Amino acid sequence: MAEVALDDGHSFAGRVALVTGAGRGIGRSVAVLLAARGAAVVAVARSGVELAEAVDEIERAGGRAHPVQADLADLDGIGRLAKRAAASYGPIDVLVNNAATVGPLGPTASLDWREVRGAFDLNVVSVLALTAAVLPSMVERGWGRVANVSSGIVARPGAMRGGTTYTATKGALEAHTVNLAAELEGTGVTVNVYRPGTVDTAMQAHIRDQDPERVGGGLVERFQQMRTAGSLVTPEESARDLVGRLSGVDTGDVWSFGA
Numbered sequence: 001m002a003e004v005a006l007d008d009g010h011s012f013a014g015r016v017a018l019v020t021g022a023g024r025g026i027g028r029s030v031a032v033l034l035a036a037r038g039a040a041v042v043a044v045a046r047s048g049v050e051l052a053e054a055v056d057e058i059e060r061a062g063g064r065a066h067p068v069q070a071d072l073a074d075l076d077g078i079g080r081l082a083k084r085a086a087a088s089y090g091p092i093d094v095l096v097n098n099a100a101t102v103g104p105l106g107p108t109a110s111l112d113w114r115e116v117r118g119a120f121d122l123n124v125v126s127v128l129a130l131t132a133a134v135l136p137s138m139v140e141r142g143w144g145r146v147a148n149v150s151s152g153i154v155a156r157p158g159a160m161r162g163g164t165t166y167t168a169t170k171g172a173l174e175a176h177t178v179n180l181a182a183e184l185e186g187t188g189v190t191v192n193v194y195r196p197g198t199v200d201t202a203m204q205a206h207i208r209d210q211d212p213e214r215v216g217g218g219l220v221e222r223f224q225q226m227r228t229a230g231s232l233v234t235p236e237e238s239a240r241d242l243v244g245r246l247s248g249v250d251t252g253d254v255w256s257f258g259a
Contacts, residue, residue: 015039016041017093042068085134086137093145094145094246138189139188141188143189150173151166241255
């Protein structure tokens with residue numbers, strides 16, 4: 001479903017971008033970079049402190065950002081969130097669904113199923129709900145860009161023993177993305193998946209802090225070794241790779257960091 005021609009891949013002047021999980025890590029770096037390229041950014045995060053720091057970073061660099069503190073796992077609030085976002089700078093042109101949780105971790109038989117359901121609500125259902133809320137305006141105006149941040153683990157789910165919930169949610173997210181892209185073909189709205197690489201984020205730190213015996217499969221040790229070796233990707237590197245692709249016309253693709 002990919003085409004060759006590209007729009008200007010560097011400027012988002014006149015565009016409004018909504019980035020979830022914008023308080024830290026990849027989301028914050030994406031928000032900062034989109035603002036630097038001219039977008040007015042609606043930054044969404046659960047932590048008010050981290051959100052304020054992200055907006056301050058953008059504004060100190062001369063960009064525009066509007067903070068929206070929200071818990072995306074609260075599905076009843078998604079519609080209100082979309083309205084607050086649109087009320088800040090106008091209709092959303094670019095949506096980056098980045099917010100996610102890696103837990104619960106551990107053997108499947110040990111999981112708390114309420115936590116599993118909460119992970120699906122945040123990692124999958126909130127993405128569908130927020131996308132659905134901003135999509136009609138994109139379609140009406142004939143231009144929109146949706147990027148859903150996934151994980152390379154979808155290509156090799158057996159490599160994350162102890163992470164069945166995370167793996168399942170990201171697999172579902174990718175299936176939704178490709179399906180929605182097919183639904184929207186010809187509208188001017190593109191929808192793509194981004195696998196960001198193994199990035200040194202708070203989520204990574206959380207995994208490295210787990211009990212290796214409880215999680216199993218060598219996952220904790222492998223990530224600890226990668227950090228010691230300096231082989232983890234920085235959030236800034238991953239964000240540059242994603243934003244560099246966003247304004248193109250490819251749709252229904254799975255983008256992988258560095259590929």
